[in-house]
Amino acid sequence: MSARLYARYPFLEAARQAVGELGVDIETLIAEGAPAVDRGRKRVERALMAGRVDAEDPDEWRDEDELLSYPIARILVSLLDSGAAIDKYAAAEAKTAVERLQEDFAAGDDGLRSTTTARLDRETILDELGLSGTIRPAADHASREPAWFRVELGAYLRLAGDGDRWRLVDREVADGEVRIEREELFSLLGTAIRRRIADGLPFEGLTEGEGIVEPLESDLGELRRLLSERTAVGRIDFVNRALFPPCIENLLQKAEDGIELEAFESFTLMAFLTGIGMEPDEIVDFCAESSLDPEGIRYQTEYLTDDRGTQYPPPSCETLSAYGICHNEDDHWKTASHPLAYYQSRLEDREEELVDWRADTNAE
């Protein structure tokens, strides 16, 4: 295995050992403000904002920084002291890992066999997750990734999702195993990886501002600011585009002009639409004539609302202004410092009868 491989899959046990073998200790990295610390913060930031952890600027980082950023990210997430943040971080690590696995399995399937040691094969990841005897190909094809797998019933029940497609009653169950398709394997692996990542988090015994984590103060401040932008806006469940704040309207128009939104922009837009009570399917319809693709919308909105009911609201006007998205139009900061609050106040100010966009479309 190679440094590149560990950089891509830093949660592997072998990667953990590789960190040890590098002979650097985390304390020193943190004290020196090494690049891995910077990358670690970005890792968490991206997890919370975009639901993934791959670097936006991969050429900036050495494999070693990538690898070392993982333990740093875990320390940062632990210090955030938020169960929801840990859940989202773990889901984001798993999402990126699964995308890499899909690439790697496909590369192993192109007939060239493994051309680089940076790729992870199916047996290795199954073994790593303690699933090697539990998930097996339904049939052996020497050179190709099989189309079907069989999963032991217990493991299937532990790893399957909640949706109807996973209901056991409709599944092919025989001799204690459940048949799944290749694509479904990735979903099960994603769950297993997410649990592996979340396991052991938060770290015990870390106190912000003390000991080895003292130098992380400013990184934490930035992450916490992202988190604290959950503002106390009352529950909104009304969609009327004419009253959207200007920043959101601008983002919508940009997307409708066919321009690809930056990650931060689409996060802001999706968080706003979710925050005003829209379901993923409704958002897909709402943004049908735009550069946003349905799959991306679904993915992003699913992680914005989690089943505990905590939501990630869009960033505040101040943060949006730093990104050049908010320009304090109509001096609205005086009355509302947040897009959701701004929208809510506009809804309340409006005197004539308003129509919810959803009622309008449903009636058609």
Next chain:
Amino acid sequence: MDDATREYLRERFGDYYRQSTVALPPAANEREWGHIPWTPGTGTTMVRHQSQLDLGDVDDFLARESPRHVYFSAARYTDPSASTMSQKGWRGADLVFDLDADHLPSVDPSEATYAEMLAACKDALHRLLAFVEADFGFDDVSVVFSGGRGYHVHVRDPEIQDLDSDARREIVDYVLAENLDTDGLIRTVSAGGTTRRVLRTEGGWGRRVHAALVAFVDDLDGLDESAALERLTAIDGIGEGRAETILGAVSANREAIAAGNMEAGGPGIRLLADSLAQRVADAESAPIDEPVTTDTHRLIRLPKSLHGGSGLVVTPIDREALDAFDPLVDAVPEPFRGGSVEIDIDEPRRVELDGDITKLEPGTHTVAEHVGVFLMARGEAEKV
């Protein structure tokens, strides 16, 4: 139940426990224990949250206390005697299935005799075991006659110990064929730019429905055309046109149907599969009592203890001996055989037990002790 009857039963249960050994579950010391004593009145108070440490030796405890009912938890705990579930420290639970004649759609409890109920329940047990053994492939399965109106199946396979309630509900839904719908049993295969629908034939309900479909098609083949059409058009939604398309596929494209192809035979074949799915679900599902399986803190009757509502033994059954097992003979407690007891009854009673049928008119009778105990435990007779 009057005091004399209750005291008699309590003493005789104690005699049973002094002569018998109950079947302790594995890790008995990690389980919660509960029992219901012989107390006056109709209310039952369960003494629970006890550990084996509280009871001491279980056989001694039972001989001493002679309870009316005895239970242990399907779950194992770090501290089984803690009074709240969160303090107990859950460590896993056996998967338990409960079949009770009360839940059998084919049985009307006000009409059927006890023997008939138990026979219907045993049929359901065989269906349940087909899932447990062939589909789920569970190891470490034990079957127990509940002493009342049904059977319990305990699965102790390590594979299932840590499953949560939601996961167990998936298993329950599977056994009940709950919300089984043919759409879910059909998957879409894309190949060469076209898609086709095929039944999931490699296991589960898909395989069962497919087997029924193949058998149905075989039957059609043996009929003349008008009889075959009649058979098909009897199904909701299948008119003459669709029936003819299906018959066409049966003669021209039998292999496709045998392979689970849901295109051969037109839309009618899917209506046929729908109708067969419903029939198969009704015929092959096992009506287990859902909460018993999904509740991971449930208490279950202790095998080899006595059921206080029948005076019969909660009887573990060897898998090989299941076919020959007759609850009305094999669950009669040995110490109650041979003796007799004088009882008083208000209504005519018919008791089928230990190979004999005892018919009694209202009044006072001397009957075989196991018959007397049975009637008294059910509250249908009083001790004289």
